[in-house]
Amino acid sequence: MSVYNSSVVDTGNEPHTDFIYCCGAITEVLKYGPCQLHSGHKVLFLIIPGNPGVVGFYTTFIKTLHKMFGYRHPVWAVSHAGHCVPPDSMDMVEDASLAVEGDVFGLNGQVEHKLAFLRKHVPRETSLVLVGHSIGCYIILEMMKRDPDLKVLKAIMLFPTIERMAQSPQGKVMTPMLCHMRYVAYLPVFLLSLLPDSLKSSLIKLVLSGIHYLDPTIVQPTVGLLSGDCAANAMYMGGQEMRKVLERDNTAIEKNLEKLIFYYGASDHWCPVQYYQDIKQDFPHGDIKLCKNGFRHAFVLDAGREVAEMVVEWIRGDMSFLFFF
Structure with missing residues (x-):
């Protein structure tokens, strides 16, 4: 297995980035805390991103989680397969036949990709706190269903797109483009990919200038997303989301x-308040929350720290976690 290590420092609150091949496709892993796990690591916080599955978007969120737990537990984020720019020494795909056979860039392939990552890089005895965002929540539910022996302590579902995606207000807008006109959308992405990174960065800042407290750490990962292949893989996965994320998996x-905490946005066009009300009615004893802070679906743009602080408070309030913290 090829690994590219961009870390300088492994300790404290300095990030460590690995580029690896998983299921034959390039994968970026952003790590705070230990870079390798052994049996002494009791708990791993693992972030499963939304789409685009770019781990750099979650830098502030991960950094805050790591800090608030006193740097005691590793906090990692694993990108979606093919949603990162490979370093010069690596390609987007290591094994083309494996990637095609498993449809690794598709929704089902991304679920299997996360399970394969755990099997390869996380000791089986390590307990997991899974944190999903958007489609990452759907992936977590699928992971728990496909591997019921995973030692999941808690699964935090932030702005969960786990049902009726194409019927949501944003889904109605995006479905035609993602499912029927995806190749047309490739042209502007390709043209943007030809621009120098400095100009891409300026354009991104201009487009996002309306966000008053924009997190500056998201600019560079967005530049990477505009490389062409990454955006194409994200759109391919998005098209499958519209077709496959239909009914909520109540089973x-x-x-x-008892392991799940759901957090719905009060003005989320991907999972509207009606979805919150429906799941709340179906699971009246579940820990299902509605945002009172005005956070947007893409909370990483301006509220990564605040959402991380909120997640920590939820977990600290659970008596079963006292042993670990």
Whole structure:
């Protein structure tokens, strides 16, 4: 297995980035805390991103989680397969036949990709706190269903797109483009990819200038996303989300209800308040929250620290976690 290590420092609150091949596709892993796990590591916080699955978007969120737990537990984020720019020494795909056979860039392939990552890089005895964002929540539910022996302590579902995606207000807008006109959308992405990174950065800042407290750490990962292949892989995955994320998996939720915390946005066009009300009615005893802070679906743009602080408070309030913290 090829690994590219861009870390300088492994300790404290300095990030460490690995580029690896998983299921034959390039994968970026952003790590705070230990870079390798052994049996002495009791708990791993693992972030499963939304789409685009770019781990750099979550830098502030991960850094805050790591700090608030006193740097005691590793906090990692694993990108979606093919949602990162490979370093010069690596390609987007290591094994083309493996990637195609497993449809690794598709939604099902991304679920298997995360399970393969855990098998390869996380000791089986390590307990997991899974944190999903958007489609990452769907992936987590699928992971727990496909591998019920995973030692999941808690699964935090932030702005969960786990049902009726194409019927949501944003889904109605995006479905035609992602499912029927995806190749047309490739042209502007390709043209943007030809621009120098400095100009891409300026354009991104201009487009996002309306966000008053924009997190500056998200600019460079967005530049990488405009490389062309990354955006194409994200759009391909998005098209499958519209077609496959249909009915909520109540069986998986019921089986794991005591481990799940759901957090819905009050003005989220991907999972509207009606979805919150429906799941709240179906699972009245579940830990299902509605945002009162005005956070946007893409909270990483301006509220990564605040959302991380909120997540820590939820977990600290659970008596079963006292042993670990």
